[in-house]
Amino acid sequence: MKRFAVSAAALGFAFWLISALLNLPATLIDLRPLLAEAIPKSGVAHPVTAVLLNTRGYDTLLEIAVLLVALIGVLIAVPPGNPALSERPATADDAMVPALARLVAPLAVFFAIYVLWAGAHRPGGAFQAAAILAAALVLLHLAGLTAAWSAPTLRLRIGLIAGFLIFLAIAAAPLLGGMLLQYPPALVGTLILVIESGLTISLALVLAGLFLLLADRGGVR
Amino acid sequence: MIEHLTHLALPLLILLPLTSAALAFALGPGRGASLVIASSALQLLLALLLAATIGSAGPSHHAAGGWGAPLGIDLVADGLAAAMLLLTQGVALALFVFARGYFHQDSQDADHWAPAGRYFWPLASFLVAGMNALYLSEDIFNLYVTLELVGLAAVGLVASGGGATQTAAALRYLFAAILGSGAYLLGVALLYGSYGSVSIAALTPAIAASAPAVTTVALVAALLMVTGLLIKSALFPFHFWLPPAHGGSPAPVSALLSALVVKASIYLVLRLWLGPLQPLLAPFAWLPAILGASAILWGSWQAIRAERLKLLVAYSTVAQLGYLFIALPLAAASTTGVAPVAIVTLQAVAHGLAKAAMFAAAGIILHATGRDRVSDVAGIAERLPLTLFTFALAGVSLMGLPPSGGFLAKWLLIDLALAQGQWWLVAVIIAGGLLAAVYIFRVLRQAFLNLPEAEIEAEHQKARVVPRSAEWAAFALAASSILLGIFGGVPLLQLVGGSV
Amino acid sequence: MTTGLLFALTGVVLFAAGAAALLLVDHLLRRVLAFNIMGSGACLVLVGLAQRNGVPDPVPQAMVLTGIVVAVAATGLALALIRRLHAQTGATTLPRDGADND
Numbered sequence: 001m002k003r004f005a006v007s008a009a010a011l012g013f014a015f016w017l018i019s020a021l022l023n024l025p026a027t028l029i030d031l032r033p034l035l036a037e038a039i040p041k042s043g044v045a046h047p048v049t050a051v052l053l054n055t056r057g058y059d060t061l062l063e064i065a066v067l068l069v070a071l072i073g074v075l076i077a078v079p080p081g082n083p084a085l086s087e088r089p090a091t092a093d094d095a096m097v098p099a100l101a102r103l104v105a106p107l108a109v110f111f112a113i114y115v116l117w118a119g120a121h122r123p124g125g126a127f128q129a130a131a132i133l134a135a136a137l138v139l140l141h142l143a144g145l146t147a148a149w150s151a152p153t154l155r156l157r158i159g160l161i162a163g164f165l166i167f168l169a170i171a172a173a174p175l176l177g178g179m180l181l182q183y184p185p186a187l188v189g190t191l192i193l194v195i196e197s198g199l200t201i202s203l204a205l206v207l208a209g210l211f212l213l214l215a216d217r218g219g220v221r
Numbered sequence: 222m223i224e225h226l227t228h229l230a231l232p233l234l235i236l237l238p239l240t241s242a243a244l245a246f247a248l249g250p251g252r253g254a255s256l257v258i259a260s261s262a263l264q265l266l267l268a269l270l271l272a273a274t275i276g277s278a279g280p281s282h283h284a285a286g287g288w289g290a291p292l293g294i295d296l297v298a299d300g301l302a303a304a305m306l307l308l309t310q311g312v313a314l315a316l317f318v319f320a321r322g323y324f325h326q327d328s329q330d331a332d333h334w335a336p337a338g339r340y341f342w343p344l345a346s347f348l349v350a351g352m353n354a355l356y357l358s359e360d361i362f363n364l365y366v367t368l369e370l371v372g373l374a375a376v377g378l379v380a381s382g383g384g385a386t387q388t389a390a391a392l393r394y395l396f397a398a399i400l401g402s403g404a405y406l407l408g409v410a411l412l413y414g415s416y417g418s419v420s421i422a423a424l425t426p427a428i429a430a431s432a433p434a435v436t437t438v439a440l441v442a443a444l445l446m447v448t449g450l451l452i453k454s455a456l457f458p459f460h461f462w463l464p465p466a467h468g469g470s471p472a473p474v475s476a477l478l479s480a481l482v483v484k485a486s487i488y489l490v491l492r493l494w495l496g497p498l499q500p501l502l503a504p505f506a507w508l509p510a511i512l513g514a515s516a517i518l519w520g521s522w523q524a525i526r527a528e529r530l531k532l533l534v535a536y537s538t539v540a541q542l543g544y545l546f547i548a549l550p551l552a553a554a555s556t557t558g559v560a561p562v563a564i565v566t567l568q569a570v571a572h573g574l575a576k577a578a579m580f581a582a583a584g585i586i587l588h589a590t591g592r593d594r595v596s597d598v599a600g601i602a603e604r605l606p607l608t609l610f611t612f613a614l615a616g617v618s619l620m621g622l623p624p625s626g627g628f629l630a631k632w633l634l635i636d637l638a639l640a641q642g643q644w645w646l647v648a649v650i651i652a653g654g655l656l657a658a659v660y661i662f663r664v665l666r667q668a669f670l671n672l673p674e675a676e677i678e679a680e681h682q683k684a685r686v687v688p689r690s691a692e693w694a695a696f697a698l699a700a701s702s703i704l705l706g707i708f709g710g711v712p713l714l715q716l717v718g719g720s721v
Numbered sequence: 722m723t724t725g726l727l728f729a730l731t732g733v734v735l736f737a738a739g740a741a742a743l744l745l746v747d748h749l750l751r752r753v754l755a756f757n758i759m760g761s762g763a764c765l766v767l768v769g770l771a772q773r774n775g776v777p778d779p780v781p782q783a784m785v786l787t788g789i790v791v792a793v794a795a796t797g798l799a800l801a802l803i804r805r806l807h808a809q810t811g812a813t814t815l816p817r818d819g820a821d822n823d
Contacts (some may be wrong), residue, residue: 003745005724010741021726021770022435027417028427031780034292047779048786056783058285058294061365062354063787065239069347070794072246072340073377077388079803127790136357153248161243168243172236174287178389182230182287210797213806215613362784369791373798380802385809392749392802399756399795400743406788407736407763413781414729414770597764 014055043188052125053192057181061171064164064199071160073205075151099177102141108136116200120189126196137208139153141215148215160209163202167195230271231296234306234353237264242346253342254321260346261317264353265310272303276716283357290420295359300716301566302356308570309356311701312350312577315694320345320473321580322691323472323588326445332439337381337471344381345477348374352485361409361446362419364489365402370422372398372453375482378474379466386617390465392515395450397462401486404449411442425497443501453486456509456546457516457559460539464523468535472584476530479538480577484569489543491562495552503638504548513546521656525663533660534576538621540653541572544634547646551637563718564633567710571626574702575618580692581695582612583686595664607692609668614699616661618706621654626705728769736762747814749803753796760792 035055036045042050052060112129119125140146140156152160170191183191241260245253275281280299289295298306324338351370358364376398380391415435416427431439455463468480490509494502520540525644527533545565552561584600585608589594602609618627631650638646707712732770739759746752799817806812 006741006744010737014733014737017438017441019735020441020729021414021729023434024415024438024770024773025434026774027415027431029291029417029423031292031417032776033780038288038292043746048783051780051783054785055286055288055292056363056780058788059366059784059787060362062351062363063369065242065347065350066366066370066791067794068243068246069344069370069373069377070798072327072344072347073373073380073798074801075803076340076377076381076383077798077805079383079805086565127786128275154247157247157249161247164243165240168236168240172232175229175232179283179287180236180285207793210793210801214801362787366787366791368796373794376798376802380805385806387804388809389815392799392806395795395799395802396743396752396756399760399799403740403759404777407766410763410767410770410781413784414773417771419784493801501796514726556736580772700724712785 041185041188041204043183043190043192046119046123046125047089048123049119049125050193053195054181054183054188057171061167061181064167064203067203067206068161068164071213074210075188078213092169098143098145102143105136105140108132108139112136112204113131116138116196117195120193126199127203129196129200130207133200133204134207136212137204149209149212152209156205160202163176163195163198163200166198170195179219222448223418226267226272226415227274227281228283230267230274231281231298231357231693232285232662233565234264234267234271234310234351235296237267238346238350238353240279241341243349245346246340246343250339251324252318253346257342257346258317259323261310261314261349262348265307265314268303268310271298272300272307272716274301275303276712282614290359291418291423291592294363295422296357297359298357300718301488301492301562302597304382304566304570304713304717305484306353306358308484309481310377311700312573313477314344314580315698316473316476316480316577317345319691319694320477322688322694323471323473323584323606323715325688333559337383337474341378341471341473344374344377345473348378348477348482350478351482353619355485356488359421360419360423361412361421361493361716363410365406368405368486368489369400371482371485372402375466375478378477379470381474382470384469386465387469390462393462393464397459401449401452403413404445406449408424408444408449409443409448411438411445421493421497428497429500431500440501441462443493443498444505447487447490447498447502448484448491450493451509451512454483454490455539456512456518456541457539458512460516460520460626464532464535465538467538467580468529468532472531472580472587473585476580476647479535479580480573483538483542484545485575487542487569491545491565494549495562499553506553509546510548510550510646513543513549514548514646516540516543517649517653518656521653521660524660525656527660530587530595530598530664531580531593533595533664534579534583537579537657537660538572539577540657541568541576541619542689544568544631544650544653545570547649548634549640550645551646554641559633559637559714560718561637563714563716564637566717567626567713568630568634570709570713571618571705573701574705575615575627576700577624578695578699578702579615579619579637581691581698583614585692585695586612588687596667598664598667599670601668605687607689607694607696609665611692611696611699612668613661613665614696614703616657616665616697618702620657620661622649624706625703626710627702631709658708666674723773723775725772725775727767729766729773732762732765732767734762735759735765737774738762749799749806749813749815753799753803756799757792757796759786764788776778 010093042054116129355367435613524536618625621631740754
């Protein structure tokens with residue numbers, strides 16, 4: 001009964017909305033020309049990066065807070081003092097896997113640096129670079145080369161928040177004479193690169209943490 | 222100097238808690254209390270400064286990035302936002318002082334491995350940052366990010382209880398929260414597609430002047446956003462996730478969630494409903510009012526039946542939130558007298574203070590007795606007189622007895638309903654007060670029961686010490702909810718009434 | 722019909738399917754999948770609808786990147802809690818409504 005009612009409601013909703021969308025006229029406000037005008041002042045050439053780190057950089061600042069909150073939530077869900085934590089997983093029966101991982105991991109670092117740099121003028125940027133680095137960390141773990149993470153040490157905790165703190169500092173500094181995140185025009189390109197570099201490291205650790213803090217625990221694989 | 226500080230108050234109310242959250246995390250598990258408390262005190266000063274400035278000079282704006290809407294994101298504080306910011310900083314500061322005592326006590330407990338206090342400080346600080354950002358944002362997509370920040374931080378805090386029931390409660394809460402924010406996000410997507418902007422200032426005139434072909438999509442968007450927010454606000458019948466989450470968490474967490482977090486999404490419902498979405502949603506205004514009335518009756522009834530003390534307090538929240546919605550149709554129709562939004566805000570503030578005090582008091586009682594049945598509070602009057610007084614004072618405000626803030630709010634609500642001839646709402650408000658009296662006196666009656674001498678002795682033996690600072694912090698909250706009715710009501714009504 | 726509009730309509734269908742599944746399925750992992758399908762649907766609508774006239778719009782594209790990261794965060798937290806619940810109780814579903822109230 002519930003199944004039928006919910007499915008019917010979902011179908012009805014989809015039909016109602018689709019029929020309305022088919023007749024939707026063009027919008028009166030168009031941000032594209034506004035953004036095109038803003039890009040030369042934004043410090044980067046790629047429009048999506050300009051929105052992410054400049055015109056709507058404040059969204060990105062909060063979104064990193066969301067990621068950190070999720071990481072803390074994961075730490076809460078992992079009870080401390082689990083003895084199985086610091087042992088290396090013995091997954092790799094096949095010698096090829098660790099050998100390949102050793103080859104791929106440095107390449108991933110190289111590729112991440114390229115993606116970070118590319119973000120200024122084509123698709124790329126801190127998140128993509130961080131995802132590649134995090135994938136390399138996960139790969140090293142799955143290949144049996146590094147251990148899963150237990151409760152983070154001071155050094156790791158600093159690494160996890162460093163990017164966020166750099167972003168916060170650069171966001172707050174303009175308040176001395178202007179608005180939040182209002183980069184000085186002369187430095188805007190450099191500052192965005194600094195923010196993105198910091199975020200790449202920290203986000204890579206956060207994303208890897210979401211996996212490695214949960215890895216190989218409680219006998220579940 | 223003051224002018225410059227006010228200009229900075231908006232971003233600093235977001236940056237300060239974000240920074241202290243990050244630093245508290247770096248300091249390590251269980252650390253960072255002093256940092257977060259100091260930051261909260263500073264935030265409270267900023268919120269006071271902001272409220273004073275807005276009272277005299279009108280709303281305050283800040284264009285993040287210097288671009289200005291619609292390309293950038295604007296922060297705006299009007300009287301309503303300032304009142305909510307003041308409530309948030311004030312309650313958070315008192316609860317943080319309470320939590321320091323409460324968790325310090327916990328950590329001396331060797332067999333108590335519950336990680337409740339390990340990550341409380343960074344998460345609670347992120348939570349406050351998220352709420353402050355939500356109250357200040359003028360951009361419906363940015364509001365989505367703040368909603369997620371608040372929601373995920375709250376879920377993490379619920380899970381910090383550590384037990385299987387808390388994990389289940391956290392998951393139930395998480396699924397409700399992401400269903401709600403998913404619906405909200407689709408609404409945002411449809412509004413952007415229909416009007417080309419996510420700035421409330423740009424959307425308000427655009428929606429009012431919509432062409433008929435746009436109206437249907439915009440209506441779907443409005444319904445999605447409001448429904449999503451109502452799920453997050455735990456309005457009856459979407460309240461299913463609230464009692465386990467609020468009733469099962471560590472006391473400081475329950476208090477933060479019940480006093481503040483649910484208010485954030487309700488604030489957004491009011492802000493959007495009475496703002497940009499008004500032309501679309503006007504015909505539906507009775508629906509939340511009817512649900513609110515049902516919440517008052519159903520929540521109170523469940524509180525009367527609840528066996529566990531904290532579950533009783535949690536169901537009381539389900540009931541008290543109902544009052545915030547019954548004024549919605551009145552707000553649209555009202556033209557003279559006290560602004561309905563101001564009355565709703567007064568009720569939100571009164572409930573926030575009283576509920577924070579009540580959950581804190583309940584936490585102290587549970588700590589002292591080690592049990593959480595309502596029947597277990599027997600004899601507590603002798604052992605924890607200050608805490609019982611706190612509980613009773615908070616109860617006075619929840620019942621709506623004079624001279625509390627709750628009384629003033631409910632009195633003005635009745636006045637408003639009478640002026641518009643809505644007799645059934647008057648009946649619901651009075652019935653809600655009577656039912657609240659029943660569940661609160663249920664606890665107080667038990668507390669004053671005399672235990673046999675031998676039992677008192679036995680209770681004293683196993684009694685655990687709750688730091689005095691925690692007891693006084695809870696008392697300060699309860700006393701504020703009473704003083705609000707005497708001193709704070711009129712300035713608050715003026716602050717909010719002048720702005721919307 | 723432009724590809725942008727087609728993306729948006731697909732997004733509506735995905736959203737409706739994901740939301741319905743979130744309400745109907747009990748297994749917690751499936752619920753996480755349902756939520757991700759629902760979120761992807763909303764993101765498709767955001768990007769697709771904005772460029773239904775065929776001209777790309779970078780603003781919603783950037784917003785969707787933010788939305789994806791938020792979804793990753795929520796998914797990670799959900800998976801951690803699901804594992805915790807499984808370790809504590811052996812259950813892969815939530816207790817029936819209200820059963821964890823007392």
